[in-house]
Each structure stands twice: as C-alpha cells, then as structure tokens.
Amino acid sequence: MAEMTVEQLADAMYEMIKDAKGMKKYKATDLQKAMAERFGADKQACKQAIRLLMDSGRCIYTYFGGSYIEIPPDQPATP
Amino acid sequence: MAEGKKYETPKLDELEKGAWPSFVKEIKAAAQKSPMAAALLGQLEQSYNEKIGHWKHGGIVGVVGYGGGVIGRYSDLGDKYPEVAHFHTIRINHPAGWFYTTEALRGLCDIWEEHGSGLTNMHGSTGDIIFLGTTTDQLEKVFSKLTALGFDLGGSGSDVRTPSCCNGMARCEWACYDTMKVCYNLTMAFQDEIHRPAFPYKFKMKMAGCPNDCVAAIARADLSIIGTWKDEIQQDDELIKKFADEGLDIQRQIVSRCPTRCMDWDGKKLTINNENCVKCMFCINSMPRALAPGKERGAMVLLGAKAPIVQGAQLSSVLIPFIDLEDEESWNDLKQLLENIWEVWCEEGKNRERVGEFALRVGFGNFLEAIGLEPTPEMVAYPRDNPYVFYQTAKKE
Amino acid sequence: MERRTDIGPPHYTKFLPPVIQKNYGKWKYHEGVRPGVMVHVAESGDKLYTIRAASPRLLSVQKIRQYCDLADKYCDGYLRFTSRNNVEFLTTKEENIEPLIAELEALGHPVGGVGRSISNIVHTQGWVHCHSAATDASGIVKSVMDDLIDYFTGKKEVPGKLRIALACCLNMCGAVHCSDIAILGIHRRPPKVMANLSQMCEIPNVVAACPTAAIRPAKVDGKDTVEIIEEQCMYCANCFSVCPALPMADAELDGVSIWVGGKVSNARSQPMFSKLAVPYLPNNPPRWPEVVQTVRKIVEIWVEHAEPDERMGEMIQRIGWPRFFRLAGIQFSKEHIDDYRYAALSLKRTAQLHQS
Incomplete structure (x- = not known):
C-alpha cells in the first residue's frame, strides 16, 4: 500500500466524520486507530492530519462530555 | 462600554455585608463598565430567588486550531438577560507558582475590560487564570492580545490540563525539588497535548515540593509529583532545645505522635532513627528551622487521583518511589513514562475513564507491565490478601 | 500579524521579585510575624515578608488593579496568589507591613490565613x-x-x-x-429525560455514562430515547455531563x-x-x-x-x-x-x- 500523505489522511478522516455525522462522534484516537487499520498510518502523521483539519477550519473540536472532532455545525457538508 | 441595565438585587445585596470580601461587590464593580456583569447580577438574583442555576453548557466554541481553553456557556434566560445569553469562559495558563508583576496583571485586565465582562477568577480550581464571560466574536481577539502579551490558553476537555505547582524553591525551604521549573518544563513539553485534546478524558499534573502537598497533588492530579528526600532529617540540637525551653512538650507533641515512632527525646537531645522515618513532615512542620528535610532531595511520582465521577474518588498511588529531577536522564525518563502511559490509556481507555480508573480496571500489575515499569513493594500499602491470582504460567499453556 | 499558538505561559522567572531570584532554592527558614504575615529568611540573611489577604476568588479587573496599586506602592510591583486563592504581597521592607495591612483592610480584604488558622475556602463556580x-x-x-x-x-x-x-x-x-x-x-432526584434526547445525544454514550447501569435504551412514541431505572440512580449526574437532555437540577x-x-x-x-x-x-x-x-x-x-x-x-x-x-x-x-x-x-x- 502506498504511503498516505498527511493531506490524504486528512481527507480520509474528513470523509469518515462526514459519513457518521449525526450518528456517531469520533475522538482523535478513534480517527487515528481507523487510519492505522486502513492505511497503516503512524500516529504522528495522524496528529498532523488532525491539525490540518483544525487549522483549515474544516473541522472543530467539540466538548460535550469529552472532546470530539466534528464538522462545524453551520457549514455545508462538503468543503 | 456603556453602563448596563440595573437590576434590583435584594438577596445579593445581603452578601455585600460582613467581614469577608464580597463577590457581589466585585460583580457590581465590573457592572459599572460592563453590561454583561450587570446582567449577570440580574440572572444570579433570579437563581437566588428560584434556588436553581440558569446556565447551559456549550460544547463548540473555541479559538481556531485549539480544542481546549474555552468553555462555551449560555444562559437559559437569554431573552430576559440578552447581555449574558452567550457568556463563555476562557482559561489562561497561569505562570508557575502564580507570581505576577503588576505590569502583566494590568495587561490582562486591559484585555478583559475591553473584550469581556471584566470578571475573573484568580484562579480556577486547576490553577488557570479564568476570564468569566464573553461572546463568541471576542474569542479570537482575546487570544490574539493574550499571545501578544506572552500568555496562552490552558487546557479543557479530554487533554492535558494546565499543570500547576506550589511556589517551591521560590519561597520555601522545604522544597525538595524545583517545582516551578518542572511545572514549566512539562507545560512547554506538552503544549500540543494541552491544546489539542486526544485522550479518553482529562489528565491533570500537579507538583508539590514536599509531602505537605500544598497543591493537593495526591488528591487531584492524575500525575502527582511530590518532593521527598532519602537521607537523614537535618537537625540543629541547639534550636531543638530552644523549642523545649520555650514550652514545647517534645515528648508528647512530637515524639509520641510520630507515625513510625522513629524518635526519642531524653529531655535534652532528640535522636531520630532515620531508617524508620517515612518523611511525613510532621516533626519538621512543628519545629521549623530546628529540623529540616535531608540533603539528598528529589521527588516521588504517583498516579491516578481523581474526584468521584465516574467510578468513585481515588488518591494517587506510587509509580516511582524516588527520582532526581535535576538529572537530565531522569527528566527524559519522566517524559517517556508519560508518553507510555498516554499510549496505553489512549489505546484501551474508555470515554471519560480517567487513567487511575483505567489502571484499576485492567489491573494495576498489567498496567505497569504495559507502561514498562517493574512492580516494586513501594507501590502497594500491602500485597494482595485475596488468592484469586491470574497466574501467568497457567495462561501460557 | 502572524497568529501565534502554543507559546505556553510566560516564564515564571520574569515575575519573581529580585530577592526571590537572588535566593531561589536558598531559603533557610520561615516563621510567623503576626497573623497573616510570615517572614522567610535566606541563607544570605535576606528577608522576605509575605502579607496574605483574603480574596473572594471572583475578582473584577477593578479590584485586580487596586491590588496592583498596592503592590506598586509597597512591593516594587510584585505579588502572587496562593493555591487557596488568597492574594499575597511580597516585600523586603518590614516597615511596609503595617501601612499595607491598613490599606488592605480599608479595601475590605482582611489579612490572615497563615499557620494555625482557617484559611480561604477553595470553591467552584x-x-x-x-x-x-x-x-x-x-x-x-x-x-x-x-x-x-x-x-x-x-x-x-x-x-x-x-x-x-x-x-x-x-x-x-x-x-x-x-x-x-x-x-x-x-x-x-434522577434525571428527567427530555423529549428531544436522541437529537442531542448519542444513546450508546448516554447508556455507557452511568456507573450503576441505571440507564437503558428505550423507544417512546416510536422515537429512540433512554429510560432511567430510578431506584438504581445515585444522582451523580455523569449522564448529564455527557448529555444535556438529562437535566438533574431541582x-x-x-x-x-x-x-x-x-x-x-x-x-x-x-x-x-x-x-x-x-x-x-x-x-x-x-x-x-x-x-x-x-x-x-x-x-x-x-x-x-x-x-x-x-x-x-x-x-x-x-x-x-x-x-x-x-x-x-x-x-x-x-x-x-x-x-x-x-x-x-x-x-x-x-x-x-x-x-x-
């Protein structure tokens, strides 16, 4: 399997969050575990991918009963 | 800002009376300039009348890129008190030991007067500077001015919470290690873990310079670092004698109350059997200057304290009996240990499961194995007294 | 201006009075001077007086500035707060103690809480x-x-x-x-289950939040929700922390x-x-x-x-x-x-x- 770039990981994470929107919320570790399983991604790359999602505003941290990574509520579902 | 609407607050006014400084006076002072603070008075008076709170937890707002440091707060009476309809908290990482120059404090005040309610907590329970009450549109402005002043946000949510410590060597002869340095260095080493929540739940760190534990590390921190020493209590026989001459009943008040009965007093000289001393600080507290912690100083590292939610309250328990944190290698070992703990806890921990609860759920022995620490008798009050042992040999067959 | 992140708190040494910088880690002993006041004596012989005053913790910026005025006047611009939310004024000048206490008391902040005493109450919001x-x-x-x-x-x-x-x-x-x-x-009393719970909260999370397994999934009028086994509830409110649609306050x-x-x-x-x-x-x-x-x-x-x-x-x-x-x-x-x-x-x- 070709190594995923940080950008590709971010996109894959974003899709995962989008698909589960309204049904399941993911924590940072959920995303990291999924990426490790699917693409063999390492922890550091996942961290960078999450940071990319946050700094670009595509995702935000939410904190109802724990910290989750979600798509901002008033934003269209695709970037 | 203009003066806000004035509310009648007969119940709160009662709390302006009396000798203890009044929080109501503080809110009223802020209300001179802030309509938010004025509306807070109105809502709080209503709470005092109805005996119920009127805040709703947010869960979304923050500054860009961070998942900690801002706690969204909304009034459930927003129509009645529109100025506090949005009333978010900002946590600011305090300087280690809570020392300030007036210049820095005035800078913080100016920011908060312009962009928020003008109300603060000095400090919050974890140790942060707390700015109480602002609206979403002000958050980035506050953040930008704070960083220009040299301050940054603290932790909230499932992250490393703002580490805090006692004033240690800055103003205490009992400090067994440099708490402020360790606190600052850990804070700086784990900025990402403070600002970008990636854990099952919160993780608190507190550093106390001696076993008196003025920051309640053993009760309140997932990682508690508590100063201690290895060698003999330093004693000055002349000064001990002086305590006795001035009326201290050393036999009754000190010797007979020592938890391990490790000392004798013959009326002139105090003899300490240091081998039996557990470094509790009681005699040292009672005869300051005459007694002092030993010279071979360092710290203990303990893990797992928490308040009751979810599975019940816990005190921290020993992980590393003694560590010299001045030593570069030990310092790196400590950081590596933290990384190992987080790795295991993130992999296996449940949502809202603190690390202390996690370690007990998986078995403390298994937890030690997973983080790479050898079990030692210092870690237990006593070895197990139940015979249901998960013998390793049986499992391998 | 470039957006700065992850700078951490200011380094504490910037905020330490010169007498502390000089005697850092070299304090010899401390003792009470009078209620609310202690002196720390360094190996060098330097003395640092600490005057501890009561604080309600909830402070207006106006009050913090008044503290600053006093610290400028008596303490060369340095002060600190304690782990129990008191405020401490630090000075090397013994002659400053009396006038500082007088001003603090006039401001409504009595001095005390040192040594054998009842100190400030640590508290929440x-x-x-x-x-x-x-x-x-x-x-x-x-x-x-x-x-x-x-x-x-x-x-x-x-x-x-x-x-x-x-x-x-x-x-x-x-x-x-x-x-x-x-x-x-x-x-x-046990939490009340609000009608819109499933829109606000993930039901498996809510069920998992209860330490006594008093919450179970349910259907009401065809909608997914939860029910509370009331005799099993010990009112910890962990479920409310996870899900605001389960209010506890009464x-x-x-x-x-x-x-x-x-x-x-x-x-x-x-x-x-x-x-x-x-x-x-x-x-x-x-x-x-x-x-x-x-x-x-x-x-x-x-x-x-x-x-x-x-x-x-x-x-x-x-x-x-x-x-x-x-x-x-x-x-x-x-x-x-x-x-x-x-x-x-x-x-x-x-x-x-x-x-x-």
Whole structure:
C-alpha cells in the first residue's frame, strides 16, 4: 500500500466524520486507530492530519462530555 | 462600554455585608463598565430567588486550531438577560507558582475590560487564570492580545490540563525539588497535548515540593509529583532545645505522635532513627528551622487521583518511589513514562475513564507491565490478601 | 500579524521579585510575624515578608488593579496568589507591613490565613457560571467565612490547620473529597429525560455514562430515547455531563451535604478522604444559615477537642465517630453507611471500640 500523505489522511478522516455525522462522534484516537487499520498510518502523521483539519477550519473540536472532532455545525457538508 | 441595565438585587445585596470580601461587590464593580456583569447580577438574583442555576453548557466554541481553553456557556434566560445569553469562559495558563508583576496583571485586565465582562477568577480550581464571560466574536481577539502579551490558553476537555505547582524553591525551604521549573518544563513539553485534546478524558499534573502537598497533588492530579528526600532529617540540637525551653512538650507533641515512632527525646537531645522515618513532615512542620528535610532531595511520582465521577474518588498511588529531577536522564525518563502511559490509556481507555480508573480496571500489575515499569513493594500499602491470582504460567499453556 | 499558538505561559522567572531570584532554592527558614504575615529568611540573611489577604476568588479587573496599586506602592510591583486563592504581597521592607495591612483592610480584604488558622475556602463556580451546579458556591463561601472570620484573622486561636472546600456538584472542581470540612452540592432526584434526547445525544454514550447501569435504551412514541431505572440512580449526574437532555437540577430537592475529616498533607497521618457528616441541608439563599451553623458547630468541636496541630480527621479517629456524632448533635442515618464499591472497608471490623 502506498504511503498516505498527511493531506490524504486528512481527507480520509474528513470523509469518515462526514459519513457518521449525526450518528456517531469520533475522538482523535478513534480517527487515528481507523487510519492505522486502513492505511497503516503512524500516529504522528495522524496528529498532523488532525491539525490540518483544525487549522483549515474544516473541522472543530467539540466538548460535550469529552472532546470530539466534528464538522462545524453551520457549514455545508462538503468543503 | 456603556453602563448596563440595573437590576434590583435584594438577596445579593445581603452578601455585600460582613467581614469577608464580597463577590457581589466585585460583580457590581465590573457592572459599572460592563453590561454583561450587570446582567449577570440580574440572572444570579433570579437563581437566588428560584434556588436553581440558569446556565447551559456549550460544547463548540473555541479559538481556531485549539480544542481546549474555552468553555462555551449560555444562559437559559437569554431573552430576559440578552447581555449574558452567550457568556463563555476562557482559561489562561497561569505562570508557575502564580507570581505576577503588576505590569502583566494590568495587561490582562486591559484585555478583559475591553473584550469581556471584566470578571475573573484568580484562579480556577486547576490553577488557570479564568476570564468569566464573553461572546463568541471576542474569542479570537482575546487570544490574539493574550499571545501578544506572552500568555496562552490552558487546557479543557479530554487533554492535558494546565499543570500547576506550589511556589517551591521560590519561597520555601522545604522544597525538595524545583517545582516551578518542572511545572514549566512539562507545560512547554506538552503544549500540543494541552491544546489539542486526544485522550479518553482529562489528565491533570500537579507538583508539590514536599509531602505537605500544598497543591493537593495526591488528591487531584492524575500525575502527582511530590518532593521527598532519602537521607537523614537535618537537625540543629541547639534550636531543638530552644523549642523545649520555650514550652514545647517534645515528648508528647512530637515524639509520641510520630507515625513510625522513629524518635526519642531524653529531655535534652532528640535522636531520630532515620531508617524508620517515612518523611511525613510532621516533626519538621512543628519545629521549623530546628529540623529540616535531608540533603539528598528529589521527588516521588504517583498516579491516578481523581474526584468521584465516574467510578468513585481515588488518591494517587506510587509509580516511582524516588527520582532526581535535576538529572537530565531522569527528566527524559519522566517524559517517556508519560508518553507510555498516554499510549496505553489512549489505546484501551474508555470515554471519560480517567487513567487511575483505567489502571484499576485492567489491573494495576498489567498496567505497569504495559507502561514498562517493574512492580516494586513501594507501590502497594500491602500485597494482595485475596488468592484469586491470574497466574501467568497457567495462561501460557 | 502572524497568529501565534502554543507559546505556553510566560516564564515564571520574569515575575519573581529580585530577592526571590537572588535566593531561589536558598531559603533557610520561615516563621510567623503576626497573623497573616510570615517572614522567610535566606541563607544570605535576606528577608522576605509575605502579607496574605483574603480574596473572594471572583475578582473584577477593578479590584485586580487596586491590588496592583498596592503592590506598586509597597512591593516594587510584585505579588502572587496562593493555591487557596488568597492574594499575597511580597516585600523586603518590614516597615511596609503595617501601612499595607491598613490599606488592605480599608479595601475590605482582611489579612490572615497563615499557620494555625482557617484559611480561604477553595470553591467552584456555582450559580454564577456553572451549568451543573446543585447550589451556589460564592454565596455559601461568603456566608461561612463571614461567620469564621476571627479564625482567619487570628483573633480567635485554633489548634492547627483546618481546610474547608466547597464543590457545587459531584464533579468536584475543588479538592473537596480530601478536606477537613467539605461542603458539597447534591442533587436528589434522577434525571428527567427530555423529549428531544436522541437529537442531542448519542444513546450508546448516554447508556455507557452511568456507573450503576441505571440507564437503558428505550423507544417512546416510536422515537429512540433512554429510560432511567430510578431506584438504581445515585444522582451523580455523569449522564448529564455527557448529555444535556438529562437535566438533574431541582429547586426544592437540591441542596448541600457536609463531609469531614479529609486531608491531603502527609504530615503525621496519611492523606484521607472526607467522610459524610450531614447528608442533606437545604439550599437557603442568600445566607444558607443551616450550612453556616453546621460548619461552625463542627469547627467548634475541633477547636475544643483537637490537640495541637491535630487535623479534624486525626481527632475523630482518636475520639471515635460515635463521639463525634454525639458532640455534633448529628443523627446517624442509613445514608451514612456506604453502599458503593468499597463499602465493606468502611464497616467496623474489630472489637476495638470506644464504649463510653
């Protein structure tokens, strides 16, 4: 399997969050575990991918009963 | 800002009376300039009348890129008190030991007067500077001015919470290690873990310079670092004698109350059997200057304290009996240990499961194995007294 | 301007007065000078005086600036706050102590809380700013400390240290569970399930949040929701923290419980949890007289019966719980007996008993 770039990981994470929107919320570790399983991604790359999602505003941290990574509520579902 | 609407607050006014400084006076002072603070008075008076709170937890707002440091707060009476309809908290990482120059404090005040309610907590329970009450549109402005002043946000949510410590060597002869340095260095080493929540739940760190534990590390921190020493209590026989001459009943008040009965007093000289001393600080507290912690100083590292939610309250328990944190290698070992703990806890921990609860759920022995620490008798009050042992040999067959 | 992130707090050395920078790690001893004032003496012979003043913790920027004015006038522009939220003024000039205390007192901030005394109450937000509060924090703290002020200022002597803390719910954002006296806000009814729960919360998360498995998935009018097995609920409110559609607060049933005998210090006895003294007192704002009277009564028992430097929990261990309850005039009830995880450890499992 070709190594995923940080950008590709971010996109894959974003899709995962989008698909589960309204049904399941993911924590940072959920995303990291999924990426490790699917693409063999390492922890550091996942961290960078999450940071990319946050700094670009595509995702935000939410904190109802724990910290989750979600798509901002008033934003269209695709970037 | 203009003066806000004035509310009648007969119940709160009662709390302006009396000798203890009044929080109501503080809110009223802020209300001179802030309509938010004025509306807070109105809502709080209503709470005092109805005996119920009127805040709703947010869960979304923050500054860009961070998942900690801002706690969204909304009034459930927003129509009645529109100025506090949005009333978010900002946590600011305090300087280690809570020392300030007036210049820095005035800078913080100016920011908060312009962009928020003008109300603060000095400090919050974890140790942060707390700015109480602002609206979403002000958050980035506050953040930008704070960083220009040299301050940054603290932790909230499932992250490393703002580490805090006692004033240690800055103003205490009992400090067994440099708490402020360790606190600052850990804070700086784990900025990402403070600002970008990636854990099952919160993780608190507190550093106390001696076993008196003025920051309640053993009760309140997932990682508690508590100063201690290895060698003999330093004693000055002349000064001990002086305590006795001035009326201290050393036999009754000190010797007979020592938890391990490790000392004798013959009326002139105090003899300490240091081998039996557990470094509790009681005699040292009672005869300051005459007694002092030993010279071979360092710290203990303990893990797992928490308040009751979810599975019940816990005190921290020993992980590393003694560590010299001045030593570069030990310092790196400590950081590596933290990384190992987080790795295991993130992999296996449940949502809202603190690390202390996690370690007990998986078995403390298994937890030690997973983080790479050898079990030692210092870690237990006593070895197990139940015979249901998960013998390793049986499992391998 | 470039956006700065992850800069951390300012380095503490920037905020240390010169006398501390010079004598960092080289302090020799400290002693009380008068109530609320101590002197630290360094190996170099330098002296640092600390004047500790009461603070309500909730401070306006106006008050912080007034503190700053005093620190500029008397302390070369340095001050600090303590782990119990008092404010401390630091000076090398002994002659500054008296005028500084006079100004602090004129400002409404009495000086005290050092050594053998009752220091400030560590507390939480309460109705001022918290969504899960079962009581107010600042109002009770103010009322209790107004009543105990002489023990803070040293006007009345006490046998040792006594630490009071208040948390406005079981989340306990203060070290309440290990305090000599703990004041704890409590809910006493199960959460109400709001109709729109499934829109606001993930049901598996809500079910998993309950430590006693009192929440199970349910369907109401064809909609997914949860139901509460009410007899299994112990009102911890963890489910409410996870899901705001399960409100716990109740104007009539919420109130305060009082706990005693905890400590965090290792001095003499090991750290201890606080134990239940009074299961319930009503919320009675603005001054919570029942709470104030109960705390005072417990403080007075300690003042009368404790040996020098004996903490509340140590004293109770010595005199026995039955005598404590008799002295305090508190009715022992079913609620006092633990029925959770480590309940068996709290039963009296010995024939050693104070029989008188």
